[in-house]
Amino acid sequence: MQADAYADIPLPIDPSALAALIGGTTAGVGILDTKLRYLYVNPALERLNGIPAAEHLGRTVADVLPEIDAREDMMLAVLSDGMSREITSSGRTPAATGADRRYWHGTYHRLEVAGQVVGVAGIVLEVMASDEEQRRLDRTRHHLSLLDAANTRIGTTLDMDTTCAELVDLVVPGLADFATVEVFPPDVAPTVRPAPPGVFRMRRAALTAVPGLLERFARFGVAGDYIDHQPGSAVPRCLASNQLVVENLTDDEQLGRVAHCPERVAVYRALGMHSAVFLPVSVRSGPIGVLGLVRAGGSPPFTAEDVVVARELAARAAVDLDHARRFTHEHTIALELQRSLLSEPRPPHPHIEVATRYLPADRQVLVGGDWFDVIPLRDGRHLKAMGDVMGHGVEAAVAMSHYRSLLRLLADEDLPPHRILEQLDRMVERSGLDRAATCLLAVVDRSGGMCQVSSAGHLPPVFIEPGAAGARLGDVPAGPPLGTGFGGYRTTEVRCAPGTVLFMYTDGLVERRGEDIDVSVGRLRELTLPADGSLERLLDTVLDRFGPGAEDDIAVMTSRARPAPGGCAKDLV
Structure with a gap:
């Protein structure tokens, strides 16, 4: 309790009780007499005003803080009618650290002793300090919200x-x-x-x-x-x-x-x-x-x-x-490795038209071992191949290159498709290559109406006739995948009308989680040639329709024979 410089000004409350009650509060508390002179100032108000408590006593607010709009008229009204009032004041005090104006919100009550009005008590909080604390709290909450959102976004x-x-x-x-x-x-x-x-x-x-x-x-x-x-x-x-x-x-x-x-x-x-x-x-x-x-x-x-x-x-x-x-x-x-290995196949004959696409499932799935090839044979024939090495990544791409090289080597021996697959199966098994692969081969003769097809665990080819309302699936028995050493492949002859388009693909085009593969493959019967007969546009349409939702890489190849200059369109796919 600070010393009272004016002993003739009585305090309406016992000083020791007052100190125990409000001396330690963080709110500024002041008691003024009926002439609005300070009788008591608690330590918090002393700090708010920046003036020692003893310099308040016996002086009015205007005397102590001349740059404050203390609203003394409102305090006099409290003394007059006894109604408590909330008063907002503003100004500058010696406690200010800068030139900014400060704001206070106070509640004022009339004090009476034995029915006699003896003064007014005020409880004051600095509004700006409170607002700044709230803003700091809001910023902290905002920062924590950003850090929390980072975990999921x-x-x-x-x-x-x-x-x-x-x-x-x-x-x-x-x-x-x-x-x-x-x-x-x-x-x-x-x-x-x-x-x-x-x-x-x-x-x-x-x-x-x-x-x-x-x-x-x-x-x-x-x-x-x-x-x-x-x-x-x-x-x-x-x-x-x-x-x-x-x-x-x-x-x-x-x-x-x-x-x-x-x-x-x-x-x-x-x-x-x-x-x-x-x-x-x-x-x-x-x-x-x-x-x-x-x-x-x-x-x-x-x-x-x-x-x-x-x-x-x-x-x-x-x-x-x-x-x-x-x-x-x-x-x-x-991807660059596979692109370098999976070069676009060159048409084996000027009259053979080929279009291909390779599409990774998405950027979160590494490239796999899908491949396609067209290899010229004797007597104007050519071999078309579509394969898929199991797995993904660089190792699958390297294995794909190994399969492709062996296939090109075997194609020179002029064997039917099933014999090529048998030889390839044995060579892969003996080489120690530990990645199995599916493969579909089709040997096409430019002068006949049939093509020879054999499958090593691969999905069936699709044949699209010019002007037809739909396509047909080749009825080709699927033997074991290559690299298993089981053999047992068969060659099937499939009828091909002049201008027929042969469509070959890997399973990424049709496999969908939760759907039977036969149902997925069956939808390929709906394929038709575009009005202008473009193979490139056909592939664009296929990928637009079947590509979304793919969970594996997609490789597709279409091919057909074009009429030789001055000749007729009797070349096969």
Whole structure:
């Protein structure tokens, strides 16, 4: 209890009881007499006002705090009618740390002793301090919500660009007005234009902005662009140190430190960019890329708490991006390997038309061992092959190449299809190749009306007649897959009218989870040639119809004979 400099001013309550009751509360409490002079000030009010308690006593609010609108008229009204009132006051006090105006909300009550009015008591809280605490709490809740959302919204696929897009979509507008993720160019991607000497090149994997800025930021390019950064700009500095870079963009010099080229400074200024954060997206092996966050216009600068949250989001995304990067690397190598092995078959004769497609199931499934081939034989005949090595990845692609090479070697021996399969089965078994494969062979004679077909566990071929309302499935017995050593293959002769299209495919085209394979294959009877008879358009239609939902790679091949110049259309498929 502070000393009372005015002993002739009686306190209406025992001082010791008063101190025990309100001396320790965090709310400011003051007691004033009927002339609104301070009788008592608790420690909290002393701190709020920034003036020692003893300097309050015996003086009015206006005397102690001349820059405060204390609303003494309202206090006098409380003394007059005894009705408690809530009063909001504002102004500046010695306790203020800056020039900003402060606000208080107080509740005032009349005090009476033995029926006599002796003064007024006020309980005061600083409204701005309370609002700031609420805003801080709201920011904390928002940051926690972002971190929680990251667990479910980032890393839903093994695609790097999708993961980067998920990251920028999470932080805008929750943490920034504009966000971008730039990653190192993949080391197995097709070659792009060379970077100028001394220039640091990154690939923009994703970017987004709030609606009001999205179109204006579009001038910076789109996802997939290669960005060349000048030496010393923000992104190279971030990656060189593997540390975040925070920039307050208040002048052109600071804007220039962020811009990847000098020409961007004027653009950044026009966009109202005022603060930026660049964070390395890193794993143990080193940085993968950079997350860039920008605030512009009326948005507040980044706070320390914002930076902490952004750092955590970048760290979480780095784990998913590392998985995606490793997958993409393996997937690209396998795909390029298969493409190099699975070259487009050349027509064995100028009058034979062939169209093919290879379609990976999706970017989350590694390439498999599907293959097709057309091999010329003696006497104008040719061998068509469609095969599928079991499994996926580089090993399946290598095994596919092994099967294809052995098949081409055996085709030179002029054997019927079932004998080729028997020889191939034995050679694979003896070679120690541990991957079985299905295979469908068709030997076509340009001068006859039949073709010879044999299957090693493969799905039946489809024959499409010109002008027919539907297709027919070849009734071909399916022997064991190659590589099992069981043998037992048969050759079946199938009627082929002039101009008939032979359609061959792998099981990825028709196999669907929960559906009987015979039902799936049966739908191929609905195939018809397009009006112009184009084989390319036929394959486009087939893949548009049967491709969605595929869980395995798809390889398809169509072929037919074209009339020789000056001749007739009697060539077979």
